[in-house]
Amino acid sequence: MKIMTERRDNERLRKLMDDIDIRLRDAERLRNHADQRQRRGAFYPDRRHSDRVPDISHRDRDDER
Numbered sequence: 001m002k003i004m005t006e007r008r009d010n011e012r013l014r015k016l017m018d019d020i021d022i023r024l025r026d027a028e029r030l031r032n033h034a035d036q037r038q039r040r041g042a043f044y045p046d047r048r049h050s051d052r053v054p055d056i057s058h059r060d061r062d063d064e065r
Helices: 002-040 045-050 057-064
Strands: none
Touching: none
């Protein structure tokens, strides 16, 4: 009887460890996904483009004079 109980406990422990592994992998994937989006500027699109677009509004005003 003791051997059966021990085996059953070992199986439960393995299942719990497998569940933890799966959840840790999912959490790591989500973290990497969020990090990649942040690096690409998905959260701050204005900041990403602000240095690429020159400010030409003052040129238009000068041309109208």
